[in-house]
Amino acid sequence: MSVQTGPGRGPNRPPLDVAARAAAQAALAGEVPQRDRLIEYLHRLQDAHGALFADHLAALAEAMKLARAEVYEVATFYHHFDVVAEGDSAPAALTVRVCDSLTCAMHGGEELAAALEGRVGAGVRIQRVPCVGRCDCAPVAVVGQNPVHQAAVEKVMVAVDADDRVEPAPDIIDFDAYRAAGGYHLYETMRSGEHDVEEILGVLDTAILRGLGGAGFPAARKWRTVMAQPAPRNMA
Incomplete structure (x- = not known):
């Protein structure tokens, strides 16, 4: 039996390829790895590759000198991250997250999610997620990273069709x-x-x-x- 030692490795695991290590280093962006920055590194990986792939997570664990399980448990805790297991396909290019917490459910969140599933094409995924922290605007759908308040099917589809994935910056003063x-x-x-x-x-x-x-x-x-x-x- 072959055994690889060191953080992020275990028995019979193949060595990480150059591309995976390069992806992890790009996520670190030249920083000295810090444990309390793990979520930020995960966001960078997902933004760059559309999801969190198993080999990228393993490479990040290696670069941060963490166990793979530590990185995996953080990545799978937050619904904002899409973790793709070895051999699985990447998720659709666009994810619409529909809040299914109590407040949104009381305002028709489940009906909204079901209706959207019947409207979107193959390149869009509808995902039911826990509270997104905007209970005063229920029901809420998040198109990419763009929250749609008091969401209705047509309102969400306008954002989907326009590929509006980023929340507009608010008007602010200094x-x-x-x-x-x-x-x-x-x-x-x-x-x-x-x-x-x-x-x-x-x-x-x-x-x-x-x-x-x-x-x-x-x-x-x-x-x-x-x-x-x-x-x-x-x-x-």
Whole structure:
């Protein structure tokens, strides 16, 4: 029995080819491999090759001096990654992910996924996925990396037909423009003493603002409790 030693290797596994190692090195982009950057390297591999192929994952494990199982368990944990086993075909060129979590399901997510399966061609895959973090916009479909809010079949198909795979960048302003338009004005008046502490806490009392940690304590009561403690006061 032949045995290869070293990270990412095991008994009877053939050596990695040059192309796989080159793909892994391209994902590292000249960086010294860092364990906490693994997800970023996986994203780079998938963006470059359309999926995460077994030999690429093995080569990345070797380059990072990790066990293949460690890389594989991270890659398979997130639905954003498409892991292709040895001998399997790559997924369709475009994936439309339809959220099937509770909120989206209540807003017709399953019906949306089923209807899309009957509309798209062979080059598009419909995939049901867990929560995509946009529950306020349910149901949500993600065309490539482009989320479609309050998704309906025709709305999703417009993005599919136009090959709109990337979310448009939002209109933003820089910090100086925000300050010039009045940003942090209230904060500055508080710091200057224009509003005293009890006035601010009184507003919080009136607003009945509560924490969301489970107990639902009024925010003003918590702040008063902290203020009553001797200095130094630390917040974590």
